[in-house]
Amino acid sequence: MRLPLIFSIILITSGCKSDKVLELDKIEGFPTKMIGCSCYYAVSEEEFAAQKFIYLDKYGEAPGMINVAGDLIAVDPENKDLKNYQIQIEVEKEVQLDQELFHKEGILTVTAPDGAVFTTPIYGECGC
Numbered sequence: 001m002r003l004p005l006i007f008s009i010i011l012i013t014s015g016c017k018s019d020k021v022l023e024l025d026k027i028e029g030f031p032t033k034m035i036g037c038s039c040y041y042a043v044s045e046e047e048f049a050a051q052k053f054i055y056l057d058k059y060g061e062a063p064g065m066i067n068v069a070g071d072l073i074a075v076d077p078e079n080k081d082l083k084n085y086q087i088q089i090e091v092e093k094e095v096q097l098d099q100e101l102f103h104k105e106g107i108l109t110v111t112a113p114d115g116a117v118f119t120t121p122i123y124g125e126c127g128c
Contacts, residue, residue, distance in 0.1 A: 020116035025067040026052040033063065037100075041089075041108060041124030048123050055087070055108055059126055066110060075110075086111040089122070101127035 026042075029051050034040070040056045042048035057064035063074035064087055075085045093105040103125050110118045 020112075020114060022068070022110060022112045022116035022118035024054055024110065024118050024120075025070060026054060027056060027065060027067045027072065028052055031056070031065060031072060034058065034065065037128040039104075039124060039126035041104070041122040043120050043122065045123050048125075053124075054120060054122065055089075055110075055124075057087075059128075068112075083113055085113065097125070097127075101125060 026047065030038075030040070034056045037059045038056060039059055040048075040053050042050075042053050047053075055064065055066055057077045060077050062076045062078065064077040066073050066075055066085060066087075068085075073085060075087055077087050077089075079086045079088075088109040088111075089106060090109075091104050091106040093103075095103045097103055105121070105123050108118075108120055108122045112118075
């Protein structure tokens, strides 16, 4: 008797998932706000070498930068403003290249204020 009820609850909750998708454009080169100590990520090694970044920040501090529909948007990597874009970086691989430079690979998830989500593998570096 309980099985149909549980099955119904699963169907109802799975039907409530957001189907909103966020698309991010590439940031070509380094914006002047990002020169100096910073983290810069692309979606692949090839795009990293071509300086086509998907996300940049000041070594984990504000402002971070994303490109939405051709507009550079400043974001807070610490997600203090819940009304703004939310950034989550999951580092899966980190290698120290020298005293002040780290290579990182992982997953970037950006959530828009309307709930739309963008997720991609990332390849990048943090350093001074």
